Amino acid sequence: MADKLLISAFDVGLGDCIYCRIPKAIASGGEAVDFHMLVDCGSWSGERYLQAAVKALAGMLPQTASGKRRLDLIVVTHRHKDHIAGFDKALFKQFEIGAIWLSAAMNPELKKSKGKGVDGVEASRALALEDYATQAMRGLASLNLSLGEEMAAFISEFAVANDEALDTLTDWIPRQNGIEARYVHAGQSNADLGLPLAGATIRVLAPEKDIDHYYLGAAPDPMLQALSASFTPQAYGAAMAAPVPASELPANISASDFQRLRSNMLSSALALAAASNQMVNNTSVILRIDWGGKRLLFVGDAEWSTAYRDGKANGSWNVMWNRRGELLKEGVDFLKIGHHGSTNATPWRDDPDGPSTEAGDILDAILPRPVAPAQATAVAVVSTERGRYEPIPRCALLEDLGTRLKDTRNYQQASATAGVDLLANSRFRNLEQDWLGKPQPLRTDFERLLGSPGYVELWL
Known part of the structure; x- marks a missing residue:
């Protein structure tokens, strides 16, 4: 042929x-x-x-x-x-x-x-989104959390x-x-x-x-703009470090609020990653x-x-x-x-x-x-x-x-x-x-x- x-x-x-x-x-x-x-x-x-x-x-x-x-x-x-x-x-x-x-x-x-x-x-905005997502996902990967096969593949x-x-x-x-x-x-x-x-x-x-x-659109997506503005590697690391004994929880936040913050940071990181993907x-x-x-x-x-x-x-x-x-x-x-x-x-x-x-x-x-x-x-x-x-x-x-x-x-x-x-x-x-x-x-x-x-x- x-x-x-x-x-x-x-x-x-x-x-x-x-x-x-x-x-x-x-x-x-x-x-x-x-x-x-x-x-x-x-x-x-x-x-x-x-x-x-x-x-x-x-x-x-x-x-x-x-x-x-x-x-x-x-x-x-x-x-x-x-x-x-x-x-x-x-x-x-x-x-x-x-x-x-x-x-x-x-x-x-x-x-x-x-x-x-x-x-x-x-x-420029596409690259900024990618940078935030990469930082978030590499930070998440470093914690070795048990997130399931599909999530692990997404992070990798x-x-x-x-x-x-x-x-x-x-x-x-x-x-x-x-x-x-x-x-x-x-x-x-x-x-x-x-x-x-x-x-x-x-x-x-x-x-x-x-x-x-x-x-991405002529104007920044409001959700992504808010996520990017609130996301920093330092805040992410503080919120996601695991596990945290009760004696070491931040003094200015309750245990339930701390866990809610951690959950929100995880959700924000994954939302950024999904948008970048x-x-x-x-x-x-x-x-x-x-x-x-x-x-x-x-x-x-x-x-x-x-x-x-x-x-x-x-x-x-x-x-x-x-x-x-x-x-x-x-x-x-x-x-x-x-x-x-x-x-x-x-x-x-x-x-x-x-x-x-x-x-x-x-x-x-x-x-x-x-x-x-x-x-x-x-x-x-x-x-x-x-x-x-x-x-x-x-x-x-x-x-x-x-x-x-x-x-x-x-x-x-x-x-x-x-x-x-x-x-x-x-x-x-x-x-x-x-x-x-x-x-x-x-x-x-x-x-x-x-x-x-x-x-x-x-x-x-």
């Missing part, structure tokens, strides 16, 4: 690591050769998944004169662990990398400029380990390969970014340069790739909201629909399902017979529902793993997507044929056992249990 575009979604547990090969898209030595790109490399599920994925990736790439494997472009959608944890120096020293694109929000120069003046990007999103991956991406990979990291934003294309291609175009649809305006998702790089009359959409973890509101905090999907909607209304032939199948990352309405909504209009535009299943032409993949978060993946969403796609899978039938209980180790069995018989997009976790080679392949 040398004349077809290939997408390989590696099984990294809960995370994204996606390889795309575009046939004969670049010139080398007087001939056209395939273009090789990687979108993200991260996981919540452990290093062994990432090591296996990178090893498989290396085997798919051509060898260079230096003996390394050629990777023409790395795209990093956003800074979360499940998208960057695999960018380890030991793993990536085997690659010769031609270009690296990262979200405009990831530019380390933004911190030096306090969020302003770097290629026109405005992110702000861990120091992410700093190491960011350093690899923003400094080490560029230096090792003699290239410049490009911090991309909506409105740019591969040509603008110094990456000429033949027969293919890569467009950046998000994030917008004015991050504060579009994703959403902000980072909404600054995901979104790419549309055009090749051979096909349109592919890679969306990172971009979120959606009910409807676009100018000057208010918006989801990235809503901003894109209102500013770049013409590039979505043409529909897509491939969708990388966002945020591992979470309901917050694929705009939709869960009642197909309900009133029209902006979110529903977006999904109907990019993946129109065919009159009959046999008429479906688009494909999609979700890189997911049931077991960590209850809403991921959202069953009803994947069922809806399954009605819009070809190459879907009835996992109940596949399970029976293979003699494999796909839900054997799932603590959310009750959420899926009555739903497995519905056609749905290909899932990396279930395909692994059914004997995949460590990735899901789609050909266009």
Whole structure:
């Protein structure tokens, strides 16, 4: 299938690591050769998944004169662990990398400029929010409180380990390969970014340069402003230090009030972290790739909201629909399902017979529902793993997507044929056992249990 575009979604547990090969898209030595790109490399599920994925990736790439494997472009959608944890120096020293694109929000120069003046990007309030959230979560992590698996995973999103991956991406990979990291934003294309291609175009649809305006709103959110104003590392440490014997309680506050203060500080810290987490998702790089009359959409973890509101905090999907909607209304032939199948990352309405909504209009535009299943032409993949978060993946969403796609899978039938209980180790069995018989997009976790080679392949 040398004349077809290939997408390989590696099984990294809960995370994204996606390889795309575009046939004969670049010139080398007087001939056209395939273009090789990687979108993200991260996981919540452990290093062994990432090591296996990178090893498989290396085997798919051509060898260079230096003996390394050629990777023409790395795209990093956003800074979360499940998208960057695999960018380890030991793993990536085997690659010769031609270009690296990262979200405009990831530019380390933004911190030096306090969020302003770097290629026109405005992110001062977004950076302040991130700093407060990071301090809060790292302080919370240092207390070693028993907060449950999901909360521990959320807190670790702000861990120091992410700093190491960011350093690899923003400094080490560029230096090792003699290239410049490009911090991309909506409105740019591969040509603008110094990456000429033949027969293919890569467009950046998000994030917008004015991050504060579009994703936080023209004025600070009153709740976040109040939380940030009341939050200091010192007050946080005093309120959260645990345990505190009765004899050491502050003299000017009752035991019940002290515990209430501690609870409020925890709530404030988590509220800041949730807002920062959403902000980072909404600054995901979104790419549309055009090749051979096909349109592919890679969306990172971009979120959606009910409807676009100018000057208010918006989801990235809503901003894109209102500013770049013409590039979505043409529909897509491939969708990388966002945020591992979470309901917050694929705009939709869960009642197909309900009133029209902006979110529903977006999904109907990019993946129109065919009159009959046999008429479906688009494909999609979700890189997911049931077991960590209850809403991921959202069953009803994947069922809806399954009605819009070809190459879907009835996992109940596949399970029976293979003699494999796909839900054997799932603590959310009750959420899926009555739903497995519905056609749905290909899932990396279930395909692994059914004997995949460590990735899901789609050909266009």
